[in-house]
Structures are given as C-alpha cells and as structure tokens.
Amino acid sequence: MNMNEKEIIELVHSTKSIIYNKELAHAVTVKGAADYVTKVDVAVQEYLRKELAARTPDVILLAEEQENKNLDPAKSYWILDPIDGTTNLIHDYRMSAVSLGLYENGQMTFGVVYNPFTEETFHASLGKGAFLNGEPIHVSHREALDTCIIAFGSAPYEKERASMLFPIFQRVFMETADFRRSASAALDLCYLAAGRIDGFFELNLKPWDYAAGSLIIEEAGGKITDWNGTRLPFLANSDILTCTPEIYERIKKLLKH
Structure with a gap:
C-alpha cells in the first residue's frame, strides 16, 4: 500500500x-x-x-x-x-x-x-x-454505570425487531445516566473513542459502518466486539457492542435477550 x-x-x-x-x-x-x-x-x-x-x-x-x-x-x-x-x-x-x-x-x-x-x-x-x-x-474510563452516557442504534431498517430491542433499551437506560442517538454509527464509535460517550450498541451493522471506527476505538483504549463478546469479522455484518473496558461486561449482560 x-x-x-x-x-x-x-x-x-x-x-x-x-x-x-x-x-x-x-x-x-x-x-x-x-x-x-x-x-x-x-x-x-x-x-x-x-x-x-x-x-x-x-x-x-x-x-x-x-x-x-x-x-x-x-x-x-x-x-x-x-x-x-x-x-x-x-x-x-x-x-x-x-x-x-x-x-x-x-x-x-x-x-x-x-x-x-x-x-x-x-x-x-x-x-x-x-x-x-x-x-x-482516549476513552473516558468511567466506572460508575449511573454516570455513563450510552449511545445506541434503533435498527430503523428492521422495525419488526422493535419488540425485542426496546426492552433492552429500557434495561440499559435504567442503569445508566442517559442515552444518545446520533444515527451515524461511525461517529458514535469515534465519540466513544474521544470520551464523549461511554458505550454504544447496535444490531446488524455493515462492515463499512464499523470497520474504521473499530480501530479508532481500540487505539483509544476501548473494547469492541459483537454482542456475545466475539471478535468482529470486519468483512461481514455484526451486532456491535463497544464500551470503556470498565463497563463493558455490565453492558454486555444487559443486552441479553
């Protein structure tokens, strides 16, 4: 190259x-x-x-x-x-x-x-x-979940999944300070890397939605996987979870459905 x-x-x-x-x-x-x-x-x-x-x-x-x-x-x-x-x-x-x-x-x-x-x-x-x-x-490294801001994607292309997703949103919302929704996954990933938010999750992102941002997050000290904790495929769709390392496991647990 x-x-x-x-x-x-x-x-x-x-x-x-x-x-x-x-x-x-x-x-x-x-x-x-x-x-x-x-x-x-x-x-x-x-x-x-x-x-x-x-x-x-x-x-x-x-x-x-x-x-x-x-x-x-x-x-x-x-x-x-x-x-x-x-x-x-x-x-x-x-x-x-x-x-x-x-x-x-x-x-x-x-x-x-x-x-x-x-x-x-x-x-x-x-x-x-x-x-x-x-x-x-660098990521924020906040530890207290009730002080953390979490961004999310609402899967607008798959509204039939709302009945599964919205209870998850409620669980995460009740445990954290607040939500943000930008409708740009790439920017959400970068905002986490910059410490502006503390976590982000969205279903079924395409490789171009998350590929560049995933490296930016990792280089900023964040953790990014699919919802099960598996390494990202990069050339295929994936359900994305990314957080500061301090809250990653707690948010992952809240996403179980």
Missing part, C-alpha cells in the same frame, strides 16, 4: 465539496424501509473509488453503494461508507461522515472518519494511537 496517513486523510477531506452540494443531497432514492441513498453517497463513492484504484491498485474496494461478493479475508480491502448518516444528510442534521478503513492481513490497520460539517477528523493506525484533528484521544 503506497499511501501514507496524511495522503489518505487529505483524500477523504477532498470530498467536502461533494458533500456540501445540496442539490445532490436532496436527490434521494429509497433502497428499503427507512433506507435511503442520495447522489452525494454515489458521487463520493465513485470519486474515492477512482482515486484509490489509481493509487492503490492492489487493494479491493468494499463499499456500501455497490455489490460485494466473494470476499476473501486473505486479501486487502478499503472498507468505505461514502456517507454514514444519509438520513441525517437529507434532513441537514449535520451528523454525517465519510468512513474509510484499510483491512490487511486479517485486521484493520488504518481508519479515518471525517465529519465535514464539524471539521472533525478521527483517525488511527494500528499500534500508533487514536487522534482527533491530530491530537491524541
């Missing part, structure tokens, strides 16, 4: 002008229940696809707005969500991000998540720590 950290981050930053194009943002296609794609998603993905292919021809692209088949864990992948938080973008909610991760040798080796509306860039390289706009970040 012949791109360094700075070059990857600068490339992701260069998508800002596409994301700020309101005409593209309001050109919406419905993919499924509460699941949308805009021309921004498509344009950002196509732009990054071309740039990454030119600079790193040996790395395969795994991305949201395309068909992904026959994935081989022995190969290297860019894992891309061109816009995480598409519904937010449509509503001008300004909690949307580009998420790009590099998967090599069975693990994530680089991740960057960029919110162009706040100009916040979270990134991490394996073994080198996690950063926000170039400054080191």
